[in-house]
Amino acid sequence: MNPVIVISEQDNVATALEALAPGRVVQHNDMTVTVRETIPRGHKMALVPVTAGAPVVKYGSSIGVATCDIPAGAHVHTHNVSSERGRGDLAVTSPLQDGRIAEPADDRRNGA
């Protein structure tokens, strides 16, 4: 059994199906990633380096942005990922409010 699962090929993180110890080598397709720090079961590990401000991608969609540079093999969780949604604590708009998620136009029915 592979100790990690990657849901979409666009993902830059894998989910650990068991606790991963530092130094363990994990394979995903042609990729080899060395675990840098303990990844608890069910938590995420970076498959590739993610630069600060870049989206963290799981299920093929952004689950938030990296708050610092995250090296491959690092634990990816609340300490280095920030949500873009429901952030009343910040002077920012949500992707739904600034048009990044746009309402569909009526012509979509015609295959647009």
Place this chain on the structure above:
Amino acid sequence: MSTASFPGYRRPDGRAGVRNHLLVVPTVICASIVAERVAAAVAPVGAALPHAAGCGQLGPDMHTTHDTLAAYCSHPNVGAVLVIALGCEQVVAQYLAEAARKTGKPAQVVTIQGEGGTVKTERRAIAIAREMVADLARVEREPCDLSSLILSVKCGGSDYTSGLASNPALGRVADRLVALGGAAVLGEIAEIMGAEHVLAARAPEPETARRLLRVINRVESEAMALGLDIRGTQPSPGNIRGGLTTIEEKSLGATHKGGEHAPLADVVGYAAPITKKGLTVMDTPGLDVESVTGMVGGGAQVVVFTTGLGTPTGNPIAPVIKITGNARTAASMADNIDLDVSGVLDDRETLEGAAARLFDEVLAVCSGKETATERLGFREFAIHRRNPTI
């Protein structure tokens, strides 16, 4: 088993029930304990609907209370209705009885102030309840088409296994039921935040997609207006310990339970009737009991509730099937779990295999099999409210 029908209760209004309860409805919190005692005297056919509302409510909340209680009175899992009123409250007892009669079922009202106290009320109401239950016992199950089913999909106490195993398995069941002509309903608007693009893309009508985005925008704006980060509430502390980092991640995993193919047919208000085939999104909060209460009110006859960490939540009139993809929870909370799909994560089972077992379980439960929540008596009911009590 891939039958196109199940043995259910055919109702005069054309809907199909999977249970045949006597619903004992208090109009107001003041009548709730009397209603619970009356229902307990005729359990498990008797099901009470104790609630904390019914008076001191303004406009929209009052309508929600009335409409939700009326929706339960007309629900196909209910064969007869007994309303317990106080006498001076806002909710109108006759309105609830009328909602039941309009769908062709017997309904009676007993009023605490009119009877002269709770002792007399309980005595009279229990006598009526016994007669109603005796009548209900004569009603038999008949073949009902699977297309008459509305499946409520729900998750709670989520962890990383929810998005990887139990929600995708449930999504396949929702897709299969919709392909057979049935319907599914997904609630919890806050837990669609971050995954709205996935659902919006499945709306045949652009207007439905727009309504979905507007409802999510409203909920997100309400949360942001408090000036807080919703992390800690969404995801919850338990979700975060379980490996979920942001609401976007939780939502993307949660939305899987609404299937991958079922068209987004409609977006409806809290406990409002679900009238379209396909997938309906209902405007409910993420709080489990309020969410399930609303979706059953909308007409869902059966609920499949996925959990990673384990939760007891049930419903007074609809069977709630608990499934988990977490092998530890399946073992540690075995009493509360109906189906274990953890094999999906360690290659003991395929997702398709798990979905097929779940589909069979849904049919068995709709045909009368008791769920863990029913066996253990979990019958939580809570009507969503948005405004202050006055």
